[in-house]
Amino acid sequence: MSGTISEITDLFSRLATDLELLNLPEINDRQQSLDLSISKINQSLNLIDHSHNTVLDTLLSLMCYTAPQVFESTIEYLVNTIVAVLSSSVACEVFRIQKSEFLRIGCGFSCQDSASLLEGSIDILAKLRGNGGFKEVCISSLHSYDDAERLSHLLVTAVVKSVSLASLFLYGQDMLPILDERLSDSSSSHVADLLKYLPNDVSFKDEQIPLRLLLWNVDPMILKNDVSRILQDYTCRPFLSCRMEFYHRMDWRMIVVCLVLSPTIFIETCALLHKWFLLTGSASVLDLQSQLISTLLDVLSRPMWWGLSEKIGLKLSFPCAYFPHDPNLLKTLSGPLSCEAFQKLLAYHMDKPKCRHRSSEATAIDVLEISLINYKSPWALAMNFPDWFFLASSLLFAEKDFVNHICCKDKQVDDNEHVCCSAGQAARYITWLLNPINEHNQELLCKGLTRISETWVLKKFSSQASCVKKVKKAKLYKDTNNLEYDVKTIQLWLREFNDMYIECRDSNSRGNLLFRRIPLGIVIGFSGRVSEDECLLLLHYAATGKIWDSGSSTNLGQGREAVAGAGLVFYLSDVVENMSDSLFDEPDTATSFVSRFKLRASRYLFNCVKRIIKMENGEEGDGFIMLRDLQNRLMRWRCLGLEVFKGSSDLDNVLAALHHKLSS
Template structure:
């Protein structure tokens, strides 16, 4: 019949594999068994659990020989995985109650690892079946840990990577997000796992990944087709409360507009782990700590709107609710400790205002007035910046000292608190506590010049306070130009490392991203929202450029230097156009972008012909 030998072999392989798939698929069913006069509903597979290991190993050997047969490989892999997923560890040998087969438990991991080796990166929804990755997660939770670890390791290795974009664009990572959406139980487990990792390590990258996974899962629910999910599957996705089963009302507040009433509700009935996934509220509360202390401020007046305002549960001014919210996030171990920390935050935020008025001897510039006109430099700014550096430095020292004394008080209060502080609470200080100071740049920005902004950003990024040039060089006369002071403050710090430069750049990128997210609900007009973003960018821009220049000077020549350079170039170009370009014509910024662009183009591998 004019068939060649290869065609015959291919056809034989195809029908043999299809036969195996059919047998495996038919072993999984839902049926009613009759034993004596009773009926028993049997759900699962006919292949017992103790035999599944052998079946998986045999199928893994076949998969290893099916190179080039993509569709056949996927069908066989899905069939054997479904059999393993449906296998029961109980036996129904007679009318008696089900008996647990202890010998069938364990020994699955090596066989699953062999199957996982042939796992496809992409996700498909043929016949609306559950994705393979999700079945593997159910079979072995260590695979879920492995998948999360891969993302986390990449984020740590590439600190400037925009993880949100990568989670969407990278096929394998996007399939993980979709699997989390399809299984609310797995999403809950993932959040709990990342939260425990954060408490154990205190790493900002772990917290950031937890935040991004939460935001993306909610995004998939709201627009599934944009993520490549068909309308038929999208209509069957659970509602958002399925992913936060015990905090439905709180979820509506956290995912809604920023407002004082919403903050009051969060303080009244707050949930630690979920609240940490919504950084807008943390920064909003930090800004409210300082903005309400001023005579006139835009943040306080603009945030008092929304439906949540009518359901306020917290008695007291919004700044007190903000202090209570932050205290709960930092230290959820006891109400008395929260009271103490909230009181400390209220006092320390008020001390900055007193220092500023004592120095300037005049009323502050109206923040609201500045927003009406997108003009960022005027005579009042010059006067304020003259005192901003020393004021901010003194306040940061007091800020850190108050918190250290507070932590020592908790450690000494009881032995049980001591173990908690050493494991999780003290580590959270490094990531969350020092970022409270960035609330000054949100609610109190007209008092902070570029010098003070540099101090705040550097402290939030590294936990250290930059020394003044006068302290290290007593003979150095006071300079009037901000750029001279900034250059001196950096060059005088001998131990300034690549790690610190990277941390500073990452902080500015993330902070402006959060500011952009906040602006959409804080301000009623788009013009005011853009001006708000631009104000933050203007204050932080030169600090960012100096961090980028330092990274370029260090040649980013460590492992994965090419990837870091590409990430830095991508983030810097995106940052420049957020809101609007406030550093237009600033030569150092343009030079940094051009240098990174040349480096990326030179390191790009040639196209294959």
């Protein structure tokens, strides 16, 4: 029952005509309405415009059919006929042209013919679902609206499958097939209109391919628009938890699941996000890509938790299919944090070619530079695993206790070797992420970071020497109030740190955002040994690039800086939670590690939140949505780690002020 494109569009026209009758003004005389219905169905069945056969009219009248029931049957049979014709148009056949044989797989019409098919289907779907249709006319039948949903789903499924299988070649009599895979502008517009009729659930009935995934293959712009929409939402809502949204928002989860089902499209998506990151240097783009990769690995590890059946989960590809360029590097980056794995990362980096200098013949060097930073490069993959960057930042300023704790998980090595290697290796890994192209600049930055880490140690001990003569080393997990550093000392150290970057930076560096986050290693590795004021200094510098130099802790800049500061604390909380699961074997120790960070960062967070509450509506994006997201993040942040804020008046006051702001 294979049909041509003209026959299929003719069926759409007949179905549209019948649906138009559902929107006619109500006829006062019920008998006139019934006669009109019977006459129309009679004409459809006899296929003659001026038929005078009255047998069908009489039979339907005696059987007491109502007009809506007649139209329901007509429309349902027409929809089923269209679905059957579209399904039968998909075939695999061999035909001859000029003594040559060709194998054609797919539908009998080309991509260019898809425009009329899409246009007719969208018109029908709009009448079935958009304009009331069954819902308003067939009030007497309780299942009529459900029937409309069912029929529209059948129709949109058949249309999407047919369009996705449309032939990429143009055929003609006695003419060789011509490749024409371009989608016309009208077809692209109709494909975009078809998205509103797609289901957003993640159920896979009969293990069918999701329709959105098929449309991505038809028009790649749909994929780009879907990713762009998520990025825009994530950028405009700074307190949005991407990890939670990917799971709880059905439209986002559907996109993630479709990406998991197609490794090829996932690679294209990562390439798109990486290109946007190189063009803009936006932290939101980088964070979104890293969260997307983390979510992908989570879906692969527990597919049933994400709504996939066990049968589909067993058919999913291995992670190396989504990262085919560096499967060994992926295995290391996605594995647990350890010194041994960190050394593997450095060894992997050292074996790669580098661009030492620029010459007049820049063609070969430009090609090498592109290969060092494109989406296939190890650098691009490493940038999407921020836990390793923060581990390196912690090792850069770490004491023996912290280093020994990490290294003892692998193998016992001399303590002095740990300290000697960890700082230099950490600096080298960080400089590679800062500038993967220029090796000369990497050497300058590496020396500068090593020197600044030594300066930190000297300032730390000089500050402690004025307080105590001999201090017993405390364990990493114990809070020691007598080892607090001097605030002014850290201010001077931050200025020296910032001057070092200005002196060593290169025009090809990926911006100073990553550089500003290096001192956060002190907050993570020394959260029990720095005061709240010192932690405030380090967090404020990482969030804004400014060194807080005021006697009042409430003076944290404008609203934009307060939003950036609060967002950084939430982001860093997620990082610390991920690191704790990997660094510590004992759950109590991991929980204590997270709780210490919360205690030190709470003062800065609460000050930022208070400044945000005082902001006028519209000062920073959509105020109401931002405050609602902030309230949700604070509620979840409160439960992170130990209940260190149980009965805390500061947190209770902040939440109460937020609730009042949202209610007003």
